[in-house]
Amino acid sequence: MALGYVFGVIYTSKFKAEARRKILLTYGWLSIVLFIIIRSTNLYGDTRLWDTQASGINLLLSFINVSKYPPSLLYILLTIGPALLLLAFLENAKGVFWNKILVYGKVSMFYYILHIYVIHTLAMLAASLTGFGADAMVLDTWVYMSPRLQGYGFSLSFVYLLWIVIVVATYPICRWYGAYKQKNQRYWWLSYV
Known part of the structure; x- marks a missing residue:
């Protein structure tokens, strides 16, 4: 950083x-x-x-x-x-695809924080639905180190698919926040998020 x-x-x-x-x-x-x-x-x-x-x-x-x-x-x-x-x-680089990518780049810290919470919430939901319990997904425990989560997980192809879904699903929120930052430049601290 x-x-x-x-x-x-x-x-x-x-x-x-x-x-x-x-x-x-x-x-x-x-x-x-x-x-x-x-x-x-x-x-x-x-x-x-x-x-x-x-x-x-x-x-x-x-x-x-x-x-x-x-x-x-x-x-x-x-x-x-x-x-x-x-x-x-x-x-x-020019074009529609790169313009979409720029949305994330303009709000990179916001996206980083947002995706952590989205992923953790989905992991807690997945743990609950697969019988491991949401409480097994505490923030201070690495998934692979928790004995309560032995056997928990998904295939790599599913993880990649979920990653793409999360990136696409967070796009409108990131675009909104980018526009908010642009309109409110008088708040200097927004440039850090």
Whole structure:
């Protein structure tokens, strides 16, 4: 998040589009190269070490299997690098699809908070409907660590489908909030949500 504020400066009037693109490409590729160099040593950057595997795809998966919680240096490099490259390549993207995506980008913190509550509410409902009980889904327990939730879960295809449904279902709320932010710019704190 701190890097987001730092990189936000390059989207001000001080930077022209070509200079911004060059900065994004430079730091994006630098992050990826640093990830590869540091990860290949297996000495620093993450508690999970990679190991040789029977197949190339398994080797790749072992190599990129880094810790998200807490975020390791390698996790940050692996996620920030491609994100910066995407920003560089998609800045001038046009069309209906990209306009819809921009709605989420303009209210990203709002969407993040909203989706956490929506997903948690749905998880509590699903736990109740499948006989595990909503109280098993307390906020301070990881689902995979709770002995009360052994056997709880859904297929990956169902999870992806639900993810798409949630993104689409929250679109009108995000669009409304974006319009609200635009009309009420006198409230400075809205820019953070």
